[in-house]
Amino acid sequence: MNAVLVSLLVNFATLLILGAVLYAAPSPLLNPKAVPFGVRVPPDKADSPEVGEQRRRYRALLAPIAVVITLASLVLGAVLNSAVVGAVAALLLCAAAGALWLSAHRALARAKEQGNWYEHVRQGAVMDTSLRTDPVRLPWLWVVPSLVVLAATAAAGAFAYPDLPATMSLPERTTNGTAYRDVTTTFWSAFSLVFVQLGVTVTVLGTVAAVLRARPDLDVSRPRTSVAQHRRYLALTARALLGVGALLNLMLLGLSGMMWGDSRSGTVLSLVVGVPLLVAVVGSLLVVLRAAPSGGRTMIGATPGAEAEENTGLVARDDDRHWRAAGTMYVNSDDPAILVPKRVGMGWTVNVANPRFLIGSGVVLVLGLAATVVSLTVGFG
Incomplete structure (x- = not known):
């Protein structure tokens, strides 16, 4: 399989996945149900005809646009033999989806204002101090895989460093695909990806710590139930983020091995980069399927009938x-x-x-x- 065909297949797969995600974007599975297209509405208006009309219009226009952009990208990519075509096509697809989203947002904002949707509802807010006095703890056990991979990479680098050649090859993305650039072997260049691993580990830890202290989006109509669900959601999200961090470190371990071994195999590079990223994407999708945003479908760990048992009669503030x-x-x-x-x-x-x-x-x-x-x-x- 030649490089041109591989590049075309990668671009096609990327645009296919991107198009599917953008097409599903208005779904309550990916967004809070009470905030369609970024507009806050009372819960009884979340499934109103106005919201349904905007969802149908968004998808009806986005689908043919995605098909045209994808086909044009394949044709131009084959003719020009350039990886830039796929990137430009992805940007155009995102821009088209953004324009359609903005149009739907403005239409719903006008409908809410003209219909006085908040005129006859009781607005309120809720907070839970236990999320500060007894916060969800950082799952330190899930940090271990990242640290183990980091330590293994550093140890392998220390073992290989004395025998490294005077120059090493580094893969980089160009307009014509992947190329390799020779760099002088020094301590800093040889262990450059180890330092990147350290940065990834610290960044992910900081992100998880910040997320665990972030303001929750609690349901004012059922505060006790939504607090319990939010705690389970935080625990799941923290583990998922730390897992993604470990996978990124694993990918950097593979890239370091290729650099130290002066490997320029496209197949090996695809496996080293593609497998961890694929696992990370699949894992993230599983998190999405297990825990929808507040106000969407029932979140992970929800007790059947709990919403009916607890109802304050309030709606979130506009x-x-x-x-x-x-x-x-x-x-x-x-x-x-x-x-x-x-x-x-x-x-x-x-x-x-x-x-x-x-x-x-x-x-x-x-x-x-x-x-x-x-x-x-x-x-x-």
């Missing part, structure tokens, strides 16, 4: 004024939370108006610029 970009960006300087539940997709997003987030982002930006200046200065010196 907070659309704090959300921008069709429900994808949260902007509220009065909210002390840095991480808040997403409206679009699962997980959390940042409060971009939070002073602590702005200060932290500024520090990271300054450090990044300083590191770039130092590296350029050393390089030219």
